[in-house]
Amino acid sequence: MxxxxxxxxxxxxxxxxxxxxxxxxxxxxxxxxxxxxxxxxxxxxxxxxxxxxxxxxxxxxxxxxxxxxxxxxxxxxxxxxxxxxxxxxxxxxxxxxxxxxxxxxxxxxxxxxxxxxxxxxxxxxxxxxxxxxxxxxxxxxxxxxxxxxxxxxxxxxxxxxxxxxxxxxxxxxxxxxxxxxxxxxxxxxxxxxxxxxxxxxxxxxxxxxxxxxxxxxxxxxxxxxxxxxxxxxxxxxxxxxxxxxxxxxxxxxxxxxxxxxxxxxxxxxxxxxxxxxxxxxxxxxxxxxxxxxxxxxxxRTTTHHIYAMVVGAVSLLLAIALAMSSRFQLKAVAAADELRRVSEKTVQEKDLMLQEMKHRIKNSIARVLAIARQTAANSDTIDEFSDSFTARLNAMANAQDMLTRSHWQRADLRELLNTELEQVFGNSTGEDKITGPKVLLDERTTQALGLTFHELATNALKYGGISTNNGDLHVNWAITGSGKSKRLQLDWIETSAGTIGEPEGTGFGSRLIDANIRGELGGTIDRSFHPDGMTVRMNIPL
CATH class of the missing domain: 3.30.450.350 (CHASE domain)
Structure with a gap:
């Protein structure tokens, strides 16, 4: 009213x-x-x-x-x-x-x-x-x-x-x-x-x-x-x-x-x-x-009814002025209420952000500690530990950096993949080798896929012959389903001049990938080995 x-x-x-x-x-x-x-x-x-x-x-x-x-x-x-x-x-x-x-x-x-x-x-x-x-x-x-x-x-x-x-x-x-x-x-x-x-x-x-x-x-x-x-x-x-x-x-x-x-x-x-x-x-x-x-x-003179016209004009101007004054006062009250509401919301968001930061920091520290322990357990020397641990921290840092630039909202899948491949291989992969529609990832998916891409790229560099130019890498993905059933299907395809043998045991990298895809994201992962390479197919909900 x-x-x-x-x-x-x-x-x-x-x-x-x-x-x-x-x-x-x-x-x-x-x-x-x-x-x-x-x-x-x-x-x-x-x-x-x-x-x-x-x-x-x-x-x-x-x-x-x-x-x-x-x-x-x-x-x-x-x-x-x-x-x-x-x-x-x-x-x-x-x-x-x-x-x-x-x-x-x-x-x-x-x-x-x-x-x-x-x-x-x-x-x-x-x-x-x-x-x-x-x-x-x-x-x-x-x-x-x-x-x-x-x-x-x-x-x-x-x-x-x-x-x-x-x-x-x-x-x-x-x-x-x-x-x-x-x-x-x-x-x-x-x-x-x-x-x-x-x-x-x-x-x-x-x-x-x-x-x-x-x-x-x-x-x-x-x-x-x-x-x-x-x-x-x-x-x-x-x-x-x-x-x-x-x-x-x-x-x-x-x-x-x-x-x-x-x-x-x-x-x-x-x-x-x-x-x-x-x-x-x-x-x-x-x-x-x-x-x-x-x-x-x-x-009748030229000033006929001049006083009535003056009173009418002044009354109209006064009515307009009072109506505008009332309107401005209502706006001022509404603006004050909005400022108070925004202030309260800002305080709430600040508290929420602090809680979120505490939660993220605790999670990040726990993940770093887990990676450190697992990397140390699978490293024979300090130098090997340092290199592997540093690379994995950089992978996490890259994912964090992308999320920070988007104010912790979304990260682009293609950009995340290119960043991790460039960090491992030293140069960017051609656009013809990475294909798929534009996909925006949330924070949890970004963190998990960032580490997954890092581990896959590191393995490809070590065992796939890419470092000697005898191998090649193709990554493609597609979106299936819609609404709450929407899923991301990503294929990691390595080709090599020689056969890539299936590992006899499960190392830390493979366990980290499985933990991210299956445990963190609730998806599936399948590895298949063939005479000229290897294919890893991941299917995760979006």
Whole structure:
């Protein structure tokens, strides 16, 4: 189970990091929502604030009329309005004017005002079925659009009439429902509205003498408010949603959604950016205006959700680091355990090796002593003993040397045979005289065959005529059987010019060979003598 610790650490830390990232992400989303709500308030405040500034300007004009007791001539009014710089400072307001309140049939008074103030021979228009009329007799600045509106009876149109009646009832500035201004004389038209303030020549009188009013182009007003620096990354739609509105305005729809006053470019082409939308309802001089605000792609900055990404990245790196640290610690613990195990095994192997060395040394000493005793018993002189004993010790040493080079694992049969023959005969035997497959011998077999080959070679040198070049030697072997039944069959074949007679007795060399093959290795050995030589066949288990 401990192997699952690194992935478990990674998963747990990643889940914690994901939770932290989600918290930060939600916090950033909430912050963005709050920021957007503030931007929506700012956008609405810009529009509403600008309209209220204009209404304040209209209230000031009403005060100007009151100060003149209603006797305001055009030259004074023209200078007054020119000083306000409507086009430069109050974009969106089309002008400031005065509409006289008359009973139907008294239109001549208004026509006289138009003739006196503007030199216009124009009757009040259009025809009406109403008892009252409110023709425009003053409207500044006097440009082409405003001159078209002079003499227009605003009381003849439903929405304007309703606004004026509401203003007379409240005595406060009152806005109309969206209308198409009579100043819209070009093909490009905008929705508009008007704001009326009832005027009384004598404040204590109940009779209203007329209206100080201002026409507004909604599109110009909104753009002037919203295009101010800094530009807001929002689009906006403004509608008049006052209940009971009748009629139709330019760009508006007389349905439950209200009459459209203004819509930003790009608004409604797509859903609100990432669902960021807000709605504000504002009382605008007695009318209910609904502002719908949408965020644009510019709302998101290049560092959007940067903190969530940083937290997520740090959490992931931390999870990876902790998982790797756990893995390295497990590896370190495993390495320490392995080192301890190897150390213990080394100690055990060292003890085993010491015991093995003691055993081998004892065996070698016992074998040397046995060889010494037998060699001495079969030697007539010290020199003969020395030569025979030294040769047999060298045979043992050669076998030991081969085993040592292979770390006491295996010795090659061909190499062992060549070494012993070279030691006895003084030169190597040709490859054509030694044939057989590759055979690896264990320690015991190597020791036994080493001494056996030495004894056979010594006898061949003494009795086989090899030393006088009258004889020859061939050794071949083969593997028989398989698995645990595998055996080595080796034939030692000596040839000679003369007959090699069978010995009358058994010397030490023959006894040593029999002891090695039969006793040590559990094999068999057969000797056969013939007119031109001798054959020794050994069969031993591998």
């Amino acid at each position: 401990i192997h699952y610790l690194p992935p478990a650490v990674f998963i747990v830390v990643s889940l914690i990091g994901a939770g932290m990232t989600a918290v930060v992400y939600n916090a950033e989303e909430a912050a963005d929502r709050i920021r957007f709500e503030n931007l929506a308030d700012d956008a609405v405040d810009r529009v509403v604030g600008r309209i209220r500034e204009h209404i304040t300007l209209l209230i000031s004009t009403h005060s100007f009329f009151s100060a003149q007791a209603g006797r305001v001539e055009r030259p004074a009014f023209e200078r007054y309005v020119a000083g306000l710089d409507l086009e430069g400072e109050f974009e969106g307001i089309r002008g400031i004017g005065y509409a006289r309140l008359l009973e139907t049939g008294d239109e001549a008074e208004a026509a006289g005002d138009l003739q006196r103030n503007y030199g216009l021979a124009r009757e009040v228009w259009p025809e009406t079925s109403q008892d009252l009329r409110t023709p425009i007799v003053l409207l500044e600045p006097s440009d082409e659009r405003n001159r078209v509106a002079l003499g227009y009876d605003m009381f003849s149109e439903d929405r304007r009439r309703n606004a004026m009646r509401a203003a007379m009832e409240s005595g406060k500035p009152t806005a109309s429902a969206p209308v198409e201004l009579v100043q819209e004389i070009t093909s490009v038209k905008q929705a508009g509205f008007l704001v009326y303030i009832p005027f009384k020549q004598f404040p204590s009188s109940r009779r209203v003498d007329g209206f100080v009013y201002a026409p507004f182009r909604a599109g110009d007003l909104h753009r002037a408010a919203l295009d101010r620096v800094p530009r807001l990354p929002v689009t906006i739609e403004t509608t008049d949603t006052t209940e009971g509105t009748t009629g139709r305005a330019t760009g508006g729809t007389p349905n439950g959604s209200g009459d459209l006053l203004f819509r930003s470019a790009g608004y409604g082409e797509d859903t609100a950016y990432e669902g960021l939308a807000a709605e504000r309802v504002v009382d605008m001089a007695g009318r209910q205006w609904t502002f719908k605000v949408h965020a644009t792609p510019a709302f």
